[in-house]
Amino acid sequence: MCGICGFSGNYTQSDLSVMADTLAHRGPDSKGDVLYSDMGIGLGHRRLAIIDLSPAGNQPMYDDSGDIVIVFNGEIYNFQTIRKRLAANYTFKSNSDTEVLINAYKEWGTDCLSKLNGMFSFVIYDKRKRLLFGARDKIGEKPLKYYYDGKNFVFASEVKAILKIIKHAPEIDPVAIHHYLTLQYVPSPMTGFKNIYKLPPAHYFIFQNGNLEIKKYWSLDFSNKDVHSEQEWEEIIIKEIERSVKMRMIADVPIGALLSGGLDSSTVVAFMAKNSPKPINTFSIGFDNQMFDESQYAKIVSDLYSTSHNTLMVTSNDLMELLPTLMDYYDEPIADNSILPTFLVSKLTREQVTVALDGDGGDENFAGYDRYNIV
Template identity: 45%
Template sequence: MCGLVGFIVKQSSNIDYETVIKQMSMTLSHRGPDDFGIWVDPNVGISLGHRRLSIIDLSPEGHQPMHSISNRYVVVFNGEIYNHQDIRNELLSQDPQITFRGRSDTEVMLAAFEKWGVKKAVEKFVGMFAFALWDKKERVLYLCRDRMGEKPLYYGWVGDTFMFASELKALTKHPNFKQEVNRDALALYMRYSYIPSPYSIYKNIFKLQPGTLLTVDVEKNLENIEYYWSLKNVIEVAKNEPFQGSETEAIEHLHSLIIHSVKQQMLSSDVPVGAFLSGGIDSSTVVAIMQAQSKKAIKTFSIGFYEQDYNEAQHAKAVADYLGTDHTELYVTPQEAIDVIPLLPSLYDEPLSDPSQIPTYLVAKLARKHVTVSLSGDGGDELFGGYSRYIQGKHIWKKIRNINWRYRNLLANTIFHYSEQHWDYLLSNKIVNRLTKNKLYGSRIYSVAMLLKSRSFENFYRTMVSHWKIPSELVKGSQEFNDNSENGNGRFHVEMDDFEKMMYIDSISYLPDDILVKVDRASMGVSLESRIPLLDHRIVEFAWKLPIQYKVNNGIQKWILRQILYKYVPQQLIERPKMGFGVPIGHWLRGPLREWAEELLDEERLKVEGFFNPSLVRKKWIEHLKGEKNWQYYLWDVLMFQAWLNYSK
């Protein structure tokens, strides 16, 4: 796990290449505290920088930037290729004359590029990775990102300079960089609480999308992006060639795939390995299989909160005790959690308002005291249908889809004719008060109206998961991008269940742009490598071959994953309502965070900065403070942008 950075200047420049690339690289020291390297060729205007966290081959032979044996290629690489030993053996079987200086996966990658070409080599890689590869012979740059988007990579043109890096903070250190906020991307952020790929918070800077290979020929002024792996294509193949075996065969095959993935990720390390454990189905499955592969107790880690509504630590400890892991838990006070908040803008580099970023950072910090690599159970919800909103969404859409859209639209417009306050007044009677626990009457009926206006299921789900439903009214001078682009592009040519559509949408958006960003930045912020066995692309491809009833069976979500887990852990330790990895943000905003929030949401400040409609923000802030409504997530969206803006000045 490392950090990479680089730039190419199209025309001759007076900048000091070495000084600039060093300054850019230093911003990524947390991603790679063990080693530092640069490579510069002023003749062609290219500079590469690397920060290394030593995981495989701790010797100097793993130093980057690394050159291929023929000296044709030079690479900077972030991530791990778990099957690098298999690829090494394949290369040697085809050409026994190939020589290797050390044991690093980076060296194997370079040999593969020389033997098979870049795209064919990448298609063989199993792992999480982002890399920049310079072809000295053809004078072409390749940027590549892993299939599911575990590792980040930003890129873009700033004038005549093409720049790229693992994190945005590195790009901002280039003297030509312009920190112009992309208001249209900001509108998307206010809708989703994250900025979806390929956009970033800055104009002209983009995220490389998962499963893609970007080729840049500076001399010919050509730039091309192609998918070497696409989830859309995977699903179309899976639907045309579904799994035909029995339930038992499906369980056993998935079980063997997860065992192989976990084992491969445990072995691909020369440093201590542990695991995050929440006590839920996904992390418990990963930990159970890890422990079954190990002769000694593996190290597991969890964070606990004294507020019981947010505490999963006791469940994690019960699973750890049963499996016999070497378990470490840390109970965090509200103040200790709140103390993380000032770190968030520098950790995440662009606005992200998923409150679980706080406990994620805390558990990563805890794990780093004991290990250098930690496995997690992320991805299970998207692959096996674990989110409760999937059942809710399918149920609601089933009720409204058969109503003619014109009638639905008419009803929605009638609702919008009256203000939220008017609906609050109309519905604030004794009967309603007995049926509901809070006073979000007007906002709830407005949310229903927004859903009624949906013309398609995709638009319905997009609205359902949105925070600010019409963010262009909040963000001044913004117009939302058409963010309906699909991984692999184009429409599906196969039928999909509505439940599966939600899983697909989350897998190409929420998963890579929220969940995986959160895990990567939190772990790398403390120089910890996180690995995610369930996102092995072979598991992903098999999961999509399975019938939907293997994932949701009689209302039981993640059914097939549960059957595997029950081989290791008693059912009663697992069967409980699903909890989110969250914190009581709403309560804190009325208490210990009130002064901090008030400063960031000051009306005059909002007017001067000019990004938001102050009246909309202040209205929600005042209603929240009075306890009239709970606007915690809406306000957290604004606050995380404001905190980032303050940090980035």
């Protein structure tokens, strides 16, 4: 992941640097920023290099004219396909998906979002039009928070970076806290603070002349019903899952997988193993309490696909000691206790790989939760 930040308003180079430093844990590989003091516009970036590890992939990144600049967090999985479409009219100086995104904006404007398959949040400053254009991916995998008081506009990957530079401490939003106590998370666009919001998934914003406009660019369409036999559905689903996994394996750094031994992560590992010339690195958490330990199932899957498997055994005390650390990373209240072992297994994973796939989203797509049986 990377960290992005920036503003439009009466802020300084020092403010921009402080914001970027606050996001250093998101991007240890490089830091960059640009300030247009005459416009009151600043953009900052912390990079975790995944594709094109050279300095050519550093950000903020500019187009050939220097009039368009971007800060981008995420991956565009179909960037190579988009690049081929643009190659006749644009010259590329890097192999990064960031440069493809800049030129996609130049070619299609905000409609570039309809061309993207990926997880992303980004903000573009178009100097010619004097506007900021920012967007978030369809599902909301990558975060984008912003502050707007009717005049000043500040954005960042995390709220803590925004809090570093706004002039007054924000008020707590009691409605957001009510929703948290009801739903166990804070729904978009709220964050828990007044005047600080999450850009909802599948939305983009335009900030121009002091005015903020937010629009939805995509929603699920249930109107077209595909009719297939059970066997045909099996073939379609297997093909699409494998295609999805292969796209997410495009990287110039070591990759791996979080493996619980459940159906979702095991499926991902199976297709990774099928499409990798060398053994996949897999990572699991085990618990000293046998009621919760499923590491033996992960070991079965690892043996089946000959992965290079790593298991970290933890105790309840290990999890409790994490709480103060997690509060530094989570911007808003969340009641999902899986964040505790996920943090530990992610820390273990980072020791060996930079990119890790997992099975998140499988239950939502394939009705894996018990509540779906009730429906």
